[in-house]
Amino acid sequence: MALDIRRFIQRFVEEAADHLPRLREGIHALEQGNADREQINELFRAAHTLKGSSRMLKLVPITALAHSTEELLSALREGTLTITSEMTSLLNQAVDELTDFVGRLAEGATGEELPEANAALCSALENAAHGQLPTQPSSPVPVAPAAAPTSPSTPVAESELRLSDTVRVRLNRLDDVIRLMGEVLSGHHHLHSLVDQARELSATLPADQQSPFQAFHRELKDSVLTHDSLMSDLHDRALQMRMLPLSVVLDPFAQMSRELAQSLGKQVDCRVRGSEIELDRQMIDRLSDPLIHLLRNALDHGLEPPAERQAAGKPPRGQLVIEARQDAGWVVIEMHDDGAGIALDAVHQKALAKQLVSEEQLNALSEQETLELIFLPGFSTKSMITDFSGRGVGMDVVKRTVVDELNGDLQLASVSGRGTRFTLRLPLSLAMMRVLLVRVVGVTLGVTAPYVSELVECSTDTFIDTAGQRTLILRNEFVPVVSLAQLLKLPNTTSNNGSTLLLVVHQRHQKLALIIDSLIDERDMVIKPLPVHLRHLPLVSGMVSMGRNALVSLLHVPALLEATRRSVLHPSVERPSSTSAQRILVVDDSLNTREIEKDVLEAWGYHVTLAENGRDGLAKALAEPFDAVLTDVEMPVMDGFALTARLRENEDYRHRPIIIITSREKEADRRRGIEVGADAYIVKGSFDQNNLVETLQALLG
Known part of the structure; x- marks a missing residue:
């Protein structure tokens, strides 16, 4: 997907309108001899930012001039030069020409339509950076004809006036406005209780005084309701001022992914959809690092090299899709690739090697729970998170940022050989x-x-x-x-x-x-x-x-x-030695139900393995033998009836106990359970842990 440069030109103009005044103020401080080291650093950062932003947008003249300006400021920052009037004169000329370029962009010019940078000025700036000043320092560097100076009545002056249509406001000031609006709304909500009190008070007054007081009550009520809508609208407008499109974060990903994939010897097509959806500025700021980390992991660990993809019957170029959509008061961001997926065996071995969980605990985890071990602190080691994809942000930090800091949700799905999908679900605003x-x-x-x-x-x-x-x-x-x-x-x-x-x-x-x-x-x-x-x-x-x-x-x-x-501390129960080696498979799509049944059975000494649906349960049952299977009925992918029937077709499970535990109470469901081969049918509505254990003990002998 090609990057639409025109969409970002206006944003660059707004950014430059913030940096150019800083450059002027800093150069003036240099002239007065009042600039300290931090001000020189700020000057350098402003020039560096203009250079980097203009380079991404292919604004070649601005990049060239900003680079030469940065060279001189870098020398001043490093202390290899002492500021002179000739240097400040050159810097002022550079800012003047940068302002002219930005003015032309504000008028609608494209990067190709900008005149070339003043080569003489660029050369003078770079020579000055090496201590070579012109012999006539008071004379300004000649300006190229294409960039002739303009009078205040020219369109450049008008464009500078138009720049004021966009005002850059510090985020903390905007936060203060929103905070104060919140205080006003909270105080106004109290007026509703006063309206109710006025109504109740009116009923206690004598009849001859009720009429004027009722009129006052109606007037107060109407005023409060009118201000309700006005203040709600005002607060909504204030919140919208902090909203930014996701394109700020997502649109550069296409170009970034191509460059990173190339450095890894891989090929990728990255498609970004839904970047016009808006989120709170605070959320976008915090999302940047987690999303970049997920992108780097997808390229480093997800997508295979071209030769490996072709050997697996895939096209050599991988596919990475980043898609955002709005779901009521939420924004959902999905990042999915068509790579190799997450290898469960590798996750299993890494978790054991890092001693994050015991082998017994691993055996009890469902496939999904095993996948989510990558979110544990300490799991992001060099073998899983390389220098390329690390950046000091592990998957545990990604999850903590999304879940704890942004009040969102992070889900992971992976299919071996077909790819991995991360789904972030976020509120529109934290304000x-x-x-x-x-x-x-x-x-x-x-x-x-x-x-x-x-x-x-x-x-x-x-x-x-x-x-x-x-x-x-x-x-x-x-x-x-x-x-x-x-x-x-x-x-x-x-x-x-x-x-x-x-x-x-x-x-x-x-x-x-x-x-x-x-x-x-x-x-x-x-x-x-x-x-x-x-x-x-x-x-x-x-x-x-x-x-x-x-x-x-x-x-x-x-x-x-x-x-x-x-x-939650479970009571210690005397564990019968006869059941200490018996292994039970619990299959249920509800995490709560799985964990509770596991707690009950482990309290009686059984070894429990969990599965999250019928397909997962069938795979685990066929991979290793279990002494008994407990299954729910209503589950995605494969329900409990189908699971029971499939197990009964296998020689190892033809006579082993299978217990159905479900909320279905109809007799037809009980008969269906018997028909597919269940040994017992327990209704959750009348669930009793002693009944479950007694039933299991009777079936196991």
């Missing part, structure tokens, strides 16, 4: 998000809506006990139940008897039901970052304002899920 406000033992807390699955009110009698963990059966899935007050170590004075309100949160395939007292509100709120001295708190991701200087902590759901996994 404002939908927030649920809940109350727990008198404390108000917030949870951002993307992590919320649903609210459930149920009786505590519906909970079941699985290996010491309270569990809710929610639509064919076991969901652990945890008291939010207990998790946060708050004094819990509420009773667990009767009805319980549960806030079900999720991250990807993992769910957790949090016991809360009540739901207060749900609305869009401005997210405030934690102050520096509080950023060490793992369970809190930010704060929101409730008005009147009341701040509410936002819970960080990924950290809550991790804290729950660490805090």
